Amino acid sequence: MTIFSLSVPPAPPAVRPAVDMGDPAGTPNAVELTNRYVTRAGTPWFPVMGEYHYSRDDAARWETELRKIKAGGIDVLATYVFWILHEEIEGTVRWDGNRDLRRFLQIAHRVGLCVVIRIGPWAHGEARNGGFPDWVQARPIEHRTNDPRYLTLVRHWYTAVERQLRGLFHSAANPDGPIIAVQVDNELYDQPDHIDTLRSIAEDLGMHASLWVATGWGGAQLPADRVMPVYAGYSDGFWESSQVDWPEFGPMHFTFSTVRDDLSVGADVRGTDAVAADRDYRYPFVTCELGGGMHVAYHRRPCVDSIDVAALGLVKIGSGSAWQGYYLYHGVQQVMGELTSTQESQETGYPNDVPLLDYDFYAPLGALGQVREHYHLLRQQHLLLQSFGAEIATYPAVIPPTEPGAPRWSVRGDGQRGYLFVNNHQPAGQPLPAIAGVQFAVELGPNTVTLPTAPIELASGSYFAWPLRQPFGSIPAVSATLQPITAIGSLVVFAATAGVDPELLVEGVDAATISGATVETLGDGTLLLRPTAQPGIDTVVTIGSTRLLILDPYTAARVWRGEIQGTDSLVVWDGALAFGDDFTLFPTSADNECLVLPPLADGSLPPGVAPAGARGVFSRYLVTGPDAVPEAAVVVEQRATGVAEHRRGGSANRASAPLESDFERAARLRIVLPDLSHLDESDSVYLSLEWVGDAARAYIGDEFVSDQFWSGRRWDIDLTPHRSVADLGIRLEALPWDPTADVFVDPRVRPAPTDSPLQFTAAELVVTRRVRFA
CATH class of the missing domain: 2.60.120 (Jelly Rolls)
Structure with a gap:
């Protein structure tokens, strides 16, 4: 048996960095920076961002898919603007049909998403020439530099983009505007003056954003005060050699660490001589490309699993991330252009051949809107950040040294309370073994929390976040071997951890007010609660006026939260859905069960939906889906x-x-x-x-x-x-x-x-x- 111990010091005050970004004082719903987190309207905000490329999907699908993205717990949308798709033929700039950027952003705004717009000129995204039209690529100029001949082309492109974005930027004059940030170029490592110039050109043309960002991985040299570095983290990479079983960079993304840079992303194009950049501690740890899956090239075809994506995401939160960003969150399809295909290829100067059309990426939402398991697993984390992220964002990460045979863990806390993060998962082929006799003891000021109360075997493949002395409802402090999902009214929803018995350590409550659990008083007066029922939809522990719903892992990943007919609601549903005035379910099987809290309004049930009593705290509805179709x-x-x-x-x-x-x-x-x-x-x-x-x-x-x-x-x-x-x-x-x-x-x-x-x-x-x- 080993008790793994860690002392969490008080959190130092967050500092507002002296950088050239952030909304001016007095801006309604202002977006600003501290050195550890982002604030919105003066309150800490933990954004969750998903990438979806409008020009690589059918415009008829945009609203449905954006609503599904929003329902997945995403509150910020990222999208590339690919120059090659808008001006494949010089002088003909197209914004029609699937290229209608303005309409796409207006829909995103209506759905309730903020936007980070990635305007290039060079974007990559596995597009030929990195998204340059062939006529730009062919010019005898110094591309992606301050060569005046290149900057003339940039100004031409940015002028066209600005016309589409006009009136959509968040600002004091337009506090409801959806665009909160602009990324210039992508994966540019050695041209900080050029990055600075790109921002200046964009601003000269009228693009005034709250935040300006540039990709910081690969040792990127950036203009320190002018763009915030954003980072990547993939569980595998198609850009690696065919002889590589699992890339050398893989373990870093499954190990808690303060390291933000990853020298491998883009190294196939850049080269391998980069040196990791020193972290700029004035900026929070922001990610924009946590792998939502992975693309394939002809020579290398990774098979990323859903658990890989979810475990990596949790590790980044436990490592101090203050902004979760996924690439891709929604799969798409490469575009056949007016002249030729638009994907990168060896023929067009790249090291890799990728498919002509397929860019599904095995994303949480597939190119056809398919729901993958990691869409559910990630949503569970996103709900945690929606409900409790304002506190988590303020907590620094405290990470013990990694020792052979020890669990990978960290704590984010402020010296009084926090969250314990554990990861014992790596992708197939490189699994981490089970670890016997594990307990964690976390010192928070005068209090030491030990979880679990008896040693456990930490299963291979397990990953979780447990609360440490967190207030929930009317309960002053809860520590638990359970992962919080969300809280609505007096109900707090938790996910059980597979292979670990549920335990709650509660402080400041009267044992007489507790039901649904056995109660043991520990030496320091803390109450140890063990639910009397196995985790499931009916398992509720009541403490005073607060109810704790403890779900099994599968059901916990099927929890949704959003507005239905103007009411903040919880849903348990195994499929896809979209919230809003026209709440929509997308069943793929004939018979389905949907659980909703509070009940749906009388008269709102469409044909094929029937009330069927209750399950636990939820109202139950039976939903008729499509009839079975014979196989082709x-x-x-x-x-x-x-x-x-x-x-x-x-x-x-x-x-x-x-x-x-x-x-x-x-x-x-x-x-x-x-x-x-x-x-x-x-x-x-x-x-x-x-x-x-x-x-x-x-x-x-x-x-x-x-x-x-x-x-x-x-x-x-x-x-x-x-x-x-x-x-x-x-x-x-x-x-x-x-x-x-x-x-x-x-x-x-x-x-x-x-x-x-x-x-x-x-x-x-x-x-x-x-x-x-x-």
Whole structure:
């Protein structure tokens, strides 16, 4: 048995840095900085930001997907403005259709999201030339410098962008404006004067933002007072070599640390000679690219799991993050331009070949709006930050030295109270072992909190945040082996920690007011409570006027909070939803249960929704979703005659993606669909293929609609725009896996060294119904 101890000192006062940003005094709802956190209207604010690229999705989907993003606990939206998609042809600047940036931002504002706009000119985002149009890239000038010829082009671009953003900036004159920050350029490491110039040009043209940011990873040299550095953290990287099982940088993102910089992100383009920049302690720790998943390149195809994303996010909070930002939070699709495709490739000067269309990223919300498990797991953390982040943001991180065999843990606290963070998870292939006999003793002023009260085995894969002497409702101080989720009225919702018995240490309460738990008085007068029921929807411990709902881990990840018909509400729902006056559920199965607190208004239930009594503190509703749809059939019309030819290219001499000539050897397959004519016009539908192979493309008629480099993930193909067509004529071209190719695929799914398979083992149709409440 080992007790791991830590003393948490009082938090020093936060200091407002002397930097050239932050709203002027007197600005309503002012956004300002301290050296540890951001404030809004004078109150500490812990923003949660998700990236979603408007120009890479269908404008008809924007509002639905933005509402789902908001429901995931995101309060700040980030988006790139890709120059190549707006001015592919010199002199023709387009803001129509899916390029309508202004309309997208107006929808985001209506949904309730603040905005960080990433205006380039160079953006990357796996776009060709980093987002420069080809005509810009071809100019004989010094790109991304203060070369006057380049700055003339920048001014032209920023002028066009400013016209779209006019009137949307948060300011004293426009306190309701959604844009709170602007990022200039991206991953620029050695041009601080140029970054400063970009901001000046943008401001000269009328872009006046509360905050100015630039990516700080890779040892970036930035103009110290003019932009706030923002950071990244990925659990894996497609940009690594095919010979790398797990990148060298991986462990740092699963270990509590004050290190903000990651030299690996962008190193395939920049080079590897960067030196980590000293942290600028005047600024809070802000992230903009915590990996919401991971993209694939032809040579390297990581298979990031949902738990990887969630554990990494929690580690960043426990390491002192004051702003959680995810890239990507919502998957999208690369755009076929007016002249050619727009993805990065070896042919256009990059070390990597990426798919022509696929940019799903295995994000929390997929490119078709699919809900992944990490959407739920992250939302649980986001609800914690929404309810308690104003306090967490002010707490410095105290991190004990990492010792062999010891747990990875930290405390954020102020010397009187705080939160204990623990992570014992690393991605598959590099798991952390279970640790026996673990207890944590945290000294907070005159009080020492020991959790759990008896040693436990810290399971491999576990990660959690436990409160230390936190006030909840009418209870002055609670420490617990439970993770808080949210508090609404007198109800506080907690998630049980898998493999750990629920315990609550409460101070300043009368034992006679407690029900739903056994009570033991400890030597210092603290009461030790153990719930009398196992964690679940019915498990409530009452202490005076406060009720503590203790959920099992699965149900805890299905908790939502938002406004329904103007009422702050809790929902338990396994799927997607959107809050607002037209509260909407998106069921994908025939029979579903939705729990709501408080009850939905009489007369608001649409057809297919029926009240069904109560479960615990919630009202229960049965929701009828889409009928089951038979599986599609995959018909092989022509077998593959070979694998893709081995080629290498790009600046790093990596394996190259198949060419058109390789697809002449591909298998030809046809998808036979069941009748979809019964679907409602508001229903969406996609084809989900389970397959093994190398690279594949999909066509509907003669239209190229989807592609994928196989990585072990399903391949989802959108059929919604075509659902009314009697015979879609879906055809596939697919190449077999080549065991001799210099390509990394996760060992968990990689075929045997002697196998060269091409198999389609499932073709499921996933229908999503839209159920709107009045």
